[in-house]
Amino acid sequence: MSSELKERVQARRAAIDTELIALSNQLHADPEVGWQEHRSSAAVAEVLAAHGFAVEQPYLGLDTAFRASYGSGAFTVGFLAEYDALPGLGHACGHNLISAMAVGGAIALSEVADAAGLTVEVIGTPAEEGGGGKIELLERGAFRELDFALMAHPAPVDVAEARPFAVTHWHVQYDGKAAHAAAYPERGVNANDAFLIAQLGISLLRQQLPGSVRVHGVQTRGGEAPNAIPERTEGRWYVRAETMEQLLDLETRVLNCFEAGALATGAKLTVTPESARYAEMRTDEAALDHYRANAMALGRNFDVDPVAATMNRASTDMGNVSQLINAIHPYIGVGGDASNHQLEFAAACVGPAAEQTLRDGATALAWTALDVALERAV
Template sequence: MEIIVEKMEELRQISKEIWKNPELGYEEKYAHKIITDFLKNNGFHVEESYLHPTGFRASFGTTTDRRESGGGGGDKGSSHACVMVEYDALPEIGHASGRNLVTESGLAAAIVIKSSIERGETKGKVSVLGCPGHEGNGGKVDAIKKKFFEDIDFAVSAQPYTSDISTPLMLTIMRLCVTYKGKQAHASAHPWEGRNALDAAVLCYNNISVLRQQLKPLMQIHGIITKGGVKPNIIPGETEMEFYLRAKDHVDMAVLQQRANGAFVAAAKATGCEIEFNFQEKPYSNLTSNPTLAKLYEKNAEKYGISFTRNCEELQIPVGSTDVGNVSHVIPTILPTFSIGTSARNHTEAFAEAAGSDAAHECAVNVGKALAATAIDVMSDKNLQMQMKEDFTSVNSASMTAWH
């Protein structure tokens, strides 16, 4: 881990610069430049603007012919590890998800793995995938469709949070826009000629609120009215609503979609409006953490002073949703959460402030070390490679096939 000592200040500065200059998804030009410059300067082969203008992939090392070896872990094969980094911010509240720290921990992990390969201690290859537009845009889903993960054996990343959890609960999510189309009319002179699309939206919201009482614990629906009309004396002819549907897995999501659809359509029928659905094309799958990787990560993280929560109630609280979930249905994957020394919750101004602190930097670097140690353990042990693959097959065969 000597390389971390050498690069500590540089990693801190990268994290700080991303934090001070928040950029929305697919607009992360500054972050893209400073991250790719760092990787180039540290001996990685970098392909800029991979899949998206602000995406990239970087690699170091080699693997033997995968067709002969059957992939990583074979007698003739060597492992290929992927470290995923994210760097987009949220509207108005900046890095309230701490993705500057996702990048910092990922870069720390990548340079340690590279150093181990370079010194001949580890055989194989490490790739870094730059994932822009995590907040709803699904950059990793695009990477899956472009077969980026086909020759990769496992993937790692980490997410800042209020506590350290090796296998966080992350839900399947479906995003959609619901549009109600009615008929405009003068609200005072001839209201009977109108069909009120705002009434449809209000009824829809109330329908969903009532439905929530009857849903299973991990089924969630969040919604807002994004377009409600133009003027009080004009009966709204069109309204729009944005909804997020979340569930434990794809089976429950199918049930939730069916029940939510009843609430959406009922509002249209009651008001005489037409209804249109526009689904976001890249839904996120639930995270299926690889047990072998998760156990190794816990063991390594504890060496760096990371203490994992054992609070059962906290472990049952969903952390959110992520396109890392989609990756976890394709190859063995972990996405542990890590504390940054604050009790503030994600997606708040207070968490954004904490994400720029020195304490958060120290946490991110330690997580990077633990991720690297986990990857090196697997890359150096054929038995662990086999166990990781067996766990992947076992866990994922019990779930619905992910949408890629």
């Protein structure tokens, strides 16, 4: 029965290839950043609605989130779609392909929903790139009706298991006092010096941190004029660790470096979380075995250079979903030499190679969801 159903799934996916590629290209050509993905989320939802899915949008009070559902079976599978782009880099993380693979997998699986006792859902999740859209949805009650959640993420090469860091996202701000840098420097409180001291402290701290820990960020505002003591400086900083437990301990040490900048200069420090913390991934290993076998049956290769495979360490708010729902988050290769968050990778997420990745990803996800449902349905 399984092989017959899989043939039907693959045939349905092949029948909509043109639509899937057009959707991916449309998203890629019109990138929108987190929480602003109005055209993107609408485009994804419209394709699903055209194929018989009941669409709820906005979803749970979030304008750029949606929920699309098909069927009424006892086992509910949820494909998660991401469509936010990176500021200045467009779809350099390939979220256009994530959405198209989710849509393709869901529509293909809907072909056998009745036969397999399935309810098929696609949940559109905004602001993955630092905004924690899935966490916001979780807090509002999303995902909890799912028996299994899955998505695939573009990368340079195929890697089955996601091993993302837990991560904290901070907006950091120092407020000092402006003054003429030549005439009255003693009247100023230099907010830029505060930031420099903090960054020096973090650089020195790194020597004493575990090798897997990551602390990195950018200063987004450093001052307005070279002859004026900077009154305000701002930046965005991420702290990553293997687990949430390790992350909480690490946060204190990094915050001490920012406090040192304030103490040394007299500037006022304000640290504001940009989202809830992203958790590490709790992978459904049995489901991942199914994905690996299905992807290999389509010709995907997991025997890759470990140096090229490290995108699976990137943090994701899918980790928070996986803490509550059985889930997988494999990475699927688009080929080439570029890596995620480079302009060259954005270019690699359209064209013939990316289109093959889209076909394989949609089919592998649908087959995996079918395997899991047939194996676990009561």
